[in-house]
Amino acid sequence: MNEMTKIETTLKDWETDQEVRWCPGCGDYAILKAVQRTLPQLGADPSKTVFVSGIGCSSRFPYYVESYGFHTIHGRAPAFATGIKLANPELDVWLVTGDGDGMSIGGNHTMHVLRRNLDCQILLFNNEIYGLTKGQYSPTSRQGTNSPSSPIGSVDRPASPCAFALGSGARFVARGFDVSKNLPDVLKAAHAHRGAAFIEIFQNCIVYNKDRFDDFAAAKGVEDQQLWLENGAPMLFAGGTKGITMDHETLSLKIVDVVDGDWQSAGVIVHDVTNRAVAYMLVDLRVAPKFREFPMALGVIYDDPKPTFDSDVVAEREKSSGGRVADLGKLLGKGQTWTVEG
Amino acid sequence: MATVSAERESALAQSGGESPEAVVVRFAGDSGDGMQLTGGQFTLSTALAGNDLATFPDFPAEIRAPQGTLFGVSAFQINFGSSEITTAGDAPDVLVAMNPAALKTNLGALKLGGLIIADTGEFSKRNLDKAKYETNPLEDGSLAKWDLLAFDISALTIEAVKPFGLGNKEALRCKNMWTLGLALWMFDRDRQPIIDGINAKFAKKPDIAGANIAALNAGHAYGETAEISGPLRRLHVDSVPAEPGLYRTVTGAEAISLGLVAGAQLAGLPMFFGGYPITPASAILHNLVKVKEFGVTTFQAEDEIAAICAAIGASYAGQLGVTSSSGPGIALKGEAMGLAAMTELPLVIVNSQRGGPSTGLPTKTEQSDLYQAVYGRNGDTPMPVIAARSPSDSFYCAIEACRIAVQFMTPVMLLTDGYIANAAEPWKVPDPSSFEPFPVSFLEEKNGPDDTLLPYKRDARGVRPWIKPGTPGLMHRIGGIEKAIDTGNLDYSPDTHQAQTDARKGKVDAVAGATPAQDVCLGNETGKLVVVGWGSTYGPIHQAVRRARRKGLDVSHVHVRHIWPLPSNLGDLLRGFDNVLVPEMNTGQFKTVLRDQYLIDAKPLNKVSGQPFAIAELEAAIAKYFDGVPGNEGGEVPVNDTQLPSPEA
Numbered sequence: 009m010n011e012m013t014k015i016e017t018t019l020k021d022w023e024t025d026q027e028v029r030w031c032p033g034c035g036d037y038a039i040l041k042a043v044q045r046t047l048p049q050l051g052a053d054p055s056k057t058v059f060v061s062g063i064g065c066s067s068r069f070p071y072y073v074e075s076y077g078f079h080t081i082h083g084r085a086p087a088f089a090t091g092i093k094l095a096n097p098e099l100d101v102w103l104v105t106g107d108g109d110g111m112s113i114g115g116n117h118t119m120h121v122l123r124r125n126l127d128c129q130i131l132l133f134n135n136e137i138y139g140l141t142k143g144q145y146s147p148t149s150r151q152g153t154n155s156p157s158s159p160i161g162s163v164d165r166p167a168s169p170c171a172f173a174l175g176s177g178a179r180f181v182a183r184g185f186d187v188s189k190n191l192p193d194v195l196k197a198a199h200a201h202r203g204a205a206f207i208e209i210f211q212n213c214i215v216y217n218k219d220r221f222d223d224f225a226a227a228k229g230v231e232d233q234q235l236w237l238e239n240g241a242p243m244l245f246a247g248g249t250k251g252i253t254m255d256h257e258t259l260s261l262k263i264v265d266v267v268d269g270d271w272q273s274a275g276v277i278v279h280d281v282t283n284r285a286v287a288y289m290l291v292d293l294r295v296a297p298k299f300r301e302f303p304m305a306l307g308v309i310y311d312d313p314k315p316t317f318d319s320d321v322v323a324e325r326e327k328s329s330g331g332r333v334a335d336l337g338k339l340l341g342k343g344q345t346w347t348v349e350g
Numbered sequence: 351m352a353t354v355s356a357e358r359e360s361a362l363a364q365s366g367g368e369s370p371e372a373v374v375v376r377f378a379g380d381s382g383d384g385m386q387l388t389g390g391q392f393t394l395s396t397a398l399a400g401n402d403l404a405t406f407p408d409f410p411a412e413i414r415a416p417q418g419t420l421f422g423v424s425a426f427q428i429n430f431g432s433s434e435i436t437t438a439g440d441a442p443d444v445l446v447a448m449n450p451a452a453l454k455t456n457l458g459a460l461k462l463g464g465l466i467i468a469d470t471g472e473f474s475k476r477n478l479d480k481a482k483y484e485t486n487p488l489e490d491g492s493l494a495k496w497d498l499l500a501f502d503i504s505a506l507t508i509e510a511v512k513p514f515g516l517g518n519k520e521a522l523r524c525k526n527m528w529t530l531g532l533a534l535w536m537f538d539r540d541r542q543p544i545i546d547g548i549n550a551k552f553a554k555k556p557d558i559a560g561a562n563i564a565a566l567n568a569g570h571a572y573g574e575t576a577e578i579s580g581p582l583r584r585l586h587v588d589s590v591p592a593e594p595g596l597y598r599t600v601t602g603a604e605a606i607s608l609g610l611v612a613g614a615q616l617a618g619l620p621m622f623f624g625g626y627p628i629t630p631a632s633a634i635l636h637n638l639v640k641v642k643e644f645g646v647t648t649f650q651a652e653d654e655i656a657a658i659c660a661a662i663g664a665s666y667a668g669q670l671g672v673t674s675s676s677g678p679g680i681a682l683k684g685e686a687m688g689l690a691a692m693t694e695l696p697l698v699i700v701n702s703q704r705g706g707p708s709t710g711l712p713t714k715t716e717q718s719d720l721y722q723a724v725y726g727r728n729g730d731t732p733m734p735v736i737a738a739r740s741p742s743d744s745f746y747c748a749i750e751a752c753r754i755a756v757q758f759m760t761p762v763m764l765l766t767d768g769y770i771a772n773a774a775e776p777w778k779v780p781d782p783s784s785f786e787p788f789p790v791s792f793l794e795e796k797n798g799p800d801d802t803l804l805p806y807k808r809d810a811r812g813v814r815p816w817i818k819p820g821t822p823g824l825m826h827r828i829g830g831i832e833k834a835i836d837t838g839n840l841d842y843s844p845d846t847h848q849a850q851t852d853a854r855k856g857k858v859d860a861v862a863g864a865t866p867a868q869d870v871c872l873g874n875e876t877g878k879l880v881v882v883g884w885g886s887t888y889g890p891i892h893q894a895v896r897r898a899r900r901k902g903l904d905v906s907h908v909h910v911r912h913i914w915p916l917p918s919n920l921g922d923l924l925r926g927f928d929n930v931l932v933p934e935m936n937t938g939q940f941k942t943v944l945r946d947q948y949l950i951d952a953k954p955l956n957k958v959s960g961q962p963f964a965i966a967e968l969e970a971a972i973a974k975y976f977d978g979v980p981g982n983e984g985g986e987v988p989v990n991d992t993q994l995p996s997p998e999a
Contacts, residue, residue: 024827026839055822060663071827071840076819078666079829080659081689087656091663091671092819094647095622099667099819120652321647329643336615336782339641340608343598344543345779346398350594 012100014051019044021054024074035186035212036065039133040072042191043102047073049192050199057100060089062114065140066106066133066211083114086121089128090317097318100199101128107148108138111167115147123177124317125203129195132169132206135213136220143216155216170291170309173206174284181287181310185210185225190236190307197308203316224294224304235293235303239281239311242271245303251276252293252302261289263302281311372431373587374439375533378456379448381415381424384526389426390774391530391547395539396430397599397776400589403430404889406438406962407772411629411712418472418480423455432588436740436889438773440964444536446529448472448503450481457493465497467532469525471504499576503528503569510568511561520558524565531569538586541570593778600777602741602770603633606674606700609748610634611644612782613698614670616749617756618789620645622664623672624657626679629712630768631702634674654679658686658699665695666828668792668818670752674700676768677719678709684727687761691731691854693828694806694814696755696762698748703767703885705960714960715769717885718936723763724914724943730851732858734758735914737765739888742777744770747911750865753788758861759813765913767935769886769962793817793824798836806838811864812857859915868917873899873906876926879975882952884910884940887933887963894968903976913940921948929975931955933968 022044030036047057057075061067063082070077076099080088089103103121110118110132121130137155138144145155145162148169152161173181180201184194186209198205210221219226224233232246243252248266253275255262264274280286287310293302375392379385386407396403406427415422429439441461447453449472460466473486487493488500507528508521516524527548534541545563552559573584600608614621623646625635639648647664651657654675661671675683680701690697703719705711719726723735734754738744744766751764793815798804805826806814817824826838834841835849872895873880883891888909895907908923910916924930924944930952932941938954945952955971957963 026827054825056820058819070829075825077825077827077829078663078693079827079831080662081685081830084655084659084686087651087659088663088666090649090651090656091622091624091660091665092667093663094649094660095620095664095667095669096818096820116652117656120656321649325642325647328639332643334615334644336612336644339611339644340782341596341598341779344394344398344547345596345598346400347596348400348592348594 012051012053012056015053017048017052017054019048022047022074024072026071028072029068030065031215033214034065035135035214036069036133038186039131039191039209039211040069043073043131043195046192046195046199050196052100056098057102058092059102059104060085060092061104062106062109063140064106064109064138065213066104067109069104083109083112084117085109086114086117086126086130090121090124090126093126093128093318094321097127097322101126103128103130105130105132107132107134107136107146107169111169111172112147115167115172118172119176122173122204122206125177125179125314127203127316127318128205129198130204130206132208133211134169134208135211135217136166137213137217139213139216168291168295169208170206171288171295173208174288174291174310178206178310179203179312179314180205180308181291182207182308183210183304183306184208185221185306186212187227188225188306194307197311201311202313233294233303235305237279237281237290237305237307237309239279239308242276242278244271244276253277261293261299261302281308284310284312370431370443370585370587371433372429372435372439373444373537373585374427374429374442374461375444375446376425376427376442376456376459377446377529377533378423378425378452379446379526380417380452381410381412381422382417383424383448384523385424385426385448388526388530388533389428391544392533393428393599393774394547395534395544396428396537397597398543399537399539399587400592401430401432401587402435402590402592403428403774403776404435404438405429405774406769408961409713418449418451418477420451420455420481423452425452425456430587432590434590436892437962437965438889440966446533448525448529450477450483450487453487454481454483460496462495463497465499466493467529468498468500469503470500471502506568506572507565510564514557514561514564516557516561521561524561527562527565528569531566531571532573533569534566535570535573536584538584541566596779597776598779599774600741600745601633601772601774602738602744602766603630603702603772604637605741605744605777606738606748606764606766606771607634607637607641609745610638610672610698610752611641611646612745612785613749613752614646615644615782616785616787617670617752618787619668619670619756620647621672622647622649622661622669623674624649624651624659624661624664625674626651626654626657628654628676628679630704630771631674631676631679631700633771634700634702654682655686658683658697662686662690662695662697665690665697666693666819668816668820670696670698670756672698672700674702676702676704677706677722680719680722681726687733688727688729688731689830690761691727691733692830694759694854696759696816698751698755699761699763700748701763701765702771703765705958711960713768715767715886715962716935716958716960717765717767717887718939718958719765720884720913720936720939720943723765730855732855733914734760734762734858734861734912735765736762736911737885737913738770739885739909739911741770741773741775743888745777745780749785750911754861754864756790756816757788757813757864758811758857759816760858760861765885767886790816792821794821796824804836804838806833807836808853808857811860812853862912862915862918865912865917868908868910868920868923870906870923871909872896874904875906875923877906878904878927879929879931879972880906880908880924880927881968881972882908882910882924882930882932882940882944884913884934887935890963890965890968891933893965894972897965897969898972903972905972905975910940913943916943916947921950924948924950924952929953931971931975933957933963933971935963
């Protein structure tokens with residue numbers, strides 16, 4: 009996010025007068041609250057904030073945030089966000105999408121907004137199901153998911169949003185989940201990152217895919233299955249009794265026991281958010297079959313900024329115009345011309 | 351070898367001179383022979399000589415088609431003359447054939463008695479085989495109906511560029527310049543502007559520049575020598591008495607780009623152009639990347655959909671969003687156009703039509719996207735549509751599209767086609783101060799009662815305010831879901847949808863009140879026959895109607911720019927004629943719109959060969975309405991009618 013004058017607001021200032029139309033108990037409510045709680049802490053200015061979304065349950069989000077909002081078409085929010093940000097780089101652009109919107113119909117645009125590194129925050133709500141169309145399996149649904157379009161279990165192999173983001177060239181990749189008390193901190197880190205900041209937020213669809221993530225993302229009791237990452241801190245979980253280390257024989261990650269807090273002698277890795285190679289492995293924990301027994305990597309997995317698309321486009325525009333003054337008459341009469349005398 | 355046809359001898363005897371009113375020349379060769387460049391340079395010299403002109407580049411879809419093949423032939427036709435020229439001409443008077451394939455694919459078009467200039471150096475057994483000639487047409491007498499001037503251009507070029515020490519392959523690349531030199535001699539043209547152009551283009555490669563100039567000069571000198579005997583004669587085409595002022599040549603793609611820049615300037619807005627490469631629309635993107643000092647941002651998107659969505663995003667943020675494509679890409683943009691119509695944001699969509707369906711004929715021309723433009727979206731999604739009639743008209747149409755888009759907060763489609771996009775014509779450079787500005791104003795303060803904001807409050811014309819994000823205190827949400835009157839909040843109740851659908855239709859209908867009434871561009875306001883055209887058929891229709899009127903036929907030409915909404919007087923105007931004929935390069939799309947809107951018996955005349963209408967085809971169709979008129983017995987026109995006006999005209 010670009011530099012901005014900080015504005016004093018409260019959570020209430022970010023609520024609209026519109027009735028929220030998600031199902032009672034939907035994880036989206038918790039995410040909405042987390043965002044509305046975070047925005048005042050960022051000093052964000054509602055007049056300069058734009059929420060852009062595609063289509064799906066998650067994409068109704070802009071209607072409930074008292075800022076500028078654009079509810080666009082299915083999968084294309086990254087393209088709209090690109091136009092908005094290039095037209096006015098002063099705006100603070102948030103993109104809200106889902107696993108269907110962002111990984112299926114809009115997968116192409118997600119890839120390109122990440123590789124271009126447009127300065128924006130991308131919140132991908134992953135509930136592993138198509139909610140708004142009544143429960144079909146999605147591109148992130150696990151194989152064998154029963155749904156109206158896969159009554160004996162889905163055949164497709166799922167996509168992994170964070171691995172996809174890294175593969176697309178994302179410079180910031182993070183994870184959180186709807187009811188997590190840490191979600192505002194993840195949002196703040198994303199906002200502080202200049203460039204495209206990608207956050208996968210596990211979200212509980214209580215109607216079509218209820219409690220799908222309860223093994224690691226329930227409100228309480230599953231903390232041992234969460235690996236909260238912090239830059240410069242050792243990768244510890246289960247109350248500091250376990251850690252992640254590098255298996256130098258297989259060049260892979262493995263779990264080690266940590267005795268009496270002595271993580272150094274256990275060889276636990278210190279998280280370096282700029283280490284892309286490790287990030288590729290972290291996003292696979294608990295997701296890829298060989299890492300199934302690992303905790304879910306949460307928080308900021310990767311954060312290594314590079315110049316943003318919008319700033320590069322502005323610079324290119326200035327370079328391309330080469331100090332020329334806009335003179336329409338001169339432009340129209342350019343090239344080889346001739347004069348007919350009167 | 352040189353032969354003169356009997357037709358030519360008698361034609362020369364009849365006309366008694368060599369200063370024709372108009373001449374059609376076609377350069378044809380392998381796609382690697384540089385025929386488009388030759389044509390472009392010849393066009394420039396023709397414009398500089400003060401002739402009016404029109405061109406038709408016709409090239410294959412393959413970038414480098416296999417050498418010598420029939421499908422790899424690239425041609426460039428130019429029609430120039432001393433009176434108004436509106437088409438690239440029907441039948442060429444001169445055909446330059448750089449190889450057997452070029453001769454074979456273009457000979458059918460050549461006027462009887464016309465001149466063939468052929469490079470014997472390329473008429474090898476191998477090339478004759480590739481062109482599927484069993485015997486050499488230059489030698490077997492099959493070209494007796496035409497004049498033939500055949501000599502070894504390849505060898506002459508190699509000889510001419512010898513001092514520059516180029517390899518054989520590079521030396522042969524100068525063949526097109528040799529041919530251009532000969533053409534310049536034939537039509538009494540100044541070589542200097544071309545030489546200046548070559549020097550500028552190859553400033554860093556003086557050897558290449560020198561070789562090209564040497565080839566050009568050698569071709570020119572050859573003309574002097576060859577004139578002594580045989581069919582080659584020098585022709586002088588008088589210059590057109592043109593309105594005084596500064597002129598340049600302009601293609602449709604250039605004119606559209608300039609018009610978009612001018613339109614954004616007149617609106618007082620920066621322009622955002624989202625594009626994705628597609629033939630024949632890419633040239634607009636290529637042009638706009640060079641004019642960023644006008645506040646132009648160009649964005650080469652990942653696909654057609656992203657291109658239009660980014661443009662809409664930019665419009666939402668307060669710039670003039672523009673996107674451009676051709677039929678297949680326009681199909682992909684359909685859903686986003688609906689969003690622009692639903693959210694009521696300005697947007698200009700340029701469609702450079704090409705032959706369809708699907709990939710169709712990427713480099714050939716057609717007008718078959720009219721239904722797509724007028725009707726091609728889900729839901730009731732009315733959208734203004736404008737069609738340009740010529741390269742220079744594209745400039746004014748682009749400004750008009752920008753004006754309607756910002757004044758009515760609506761997407762607007764501008765239709766052009768492959769023919770207009772690539773063709774060039776002389777253009778009197780307009781004075782920007784002669785354009786009427788249409789500055790945009792954004793809403794800066796709340797516009798409702800009790801300090802409320804009403805983003806969808808409509809003015810008398812049904813237009814909502816434009817509100818830029820970043821404006822203090824005017825936060826609001828818009829989207830593709832049906833919205834409540836004034837507030838724009840989500841509302842899909844029955845009455846709301848009825849009212850908003852009516853309002854969106856009413857707003858677009860109101861555009862007709864803010865655009866000019868339809869005029870008759872040639873002929874009377876009532877009569878026996880009106881020929882109604884739109885888009886690039888302007889030239890051939892105009893010439894055909896002009897010729898028919900010279901024969902005394904009661905026919906008028908109406909050319910429609912505003913395809914949707916139609917001009918408010920068009921129905922009454924057309925009802926004033928006994929017959930309505932609608933020539934189109936499609937299977938009858940505008941004809942159907944006219945029938946639907948006015949319940950008139952509009953008759954179709956259709957052509958979908960990927961080639962523009964020939965004037966003779968239209969004359970024949972017009973003549974059918976005038977049986978019994980002297981000179982039109984049986985409603986027929988001579989088979990070999992040509993672009994050259996008859997002496998009695």
